[in-house]
Amino acid sequence: MDLEWNQCPSGKEDEVEKLPFEIFEIGAVKLDEDMNRLDSYSCYIKPQVYKELHYIAKGLTHVSMESLNDGKTFADAVGEFIGWCEKDGEYRVCTWGTSDLVELQRNMRYFDISNPFSYPLFYYDVQKLFSIDREDGKSRRALETAVDMLGIEKDIDFHRAISDAEYTAKVMALLDMKKVSAYYSIDTYRTPKTVKEEIKVNYGTYEKYITKGYDTKEELVNNARLLATRCYLCGGTARKKIRWFTMNSKMHYCLAECRQHGYIKGRFRVREDEDGRFYASRVLKITDEAGAEEIRQRQSEVRKRRRDKRQKKKS
């Protein structure tokens, strides 16, 4: 799936806070389990909030306000699109990057449409899968770069929702899904409301944990469940070698050790959800001596910085 959206034409100051990006086009391609192309979906949406195109939308897309004004309402478009998704049975959303699903749900919320997706929402970020399959797992390429790298023919223009969806599907069809299929992403537009709803996934090479939301950062970063380090391979307690410390109060790190599996490095980021609650997304990862050393270095940097600050105050 790919979306195109518009933003406030007169700049950020005038934007509607709850709807920074208004979707005006939905494009999607349906693949079966063997990555055969089954069908496609495409529609324009009549703008209801920003009634002129922002210059970025003007530049990127081959679309005019006149043609958008013939489009469907957002509610009708989403209803039709979800119907199209569901008509062949179970489906999984695949997008290039993480932002399309966020903006789709934000638009749904703004226009008061109940969220049709299951919770938690697992999806494929094809941009990430491409990186895991073809690069280091960390790089994030533009769709066109990936298309070039895979030698896919560029016979349609980019930056229309339907054409980017077609290209995303073509990239996906060329990936080694046996290698990457376990690496689905977890959407965090909706965060866990209770401890019971919290999400923990063992990807084999690392574990991801998404906490529930808290009213304050302090409550979050002092929470025992977040700070506890259990080895995700054997379930045993991994003793802390370096307690959780923070670089900038957003990223936190620690180093632990499992008797059986060796070093485990931990990191979590404090995030704010749509309702202003604080939650963390934490990763635990088995690492080696070099990985452990990196955490030690980082900690001594933080300590040095603190010392320098104190000294400055004194002098």
Ligand SMILES: [Zn+2]
């Ligand atoms: Zn272990």
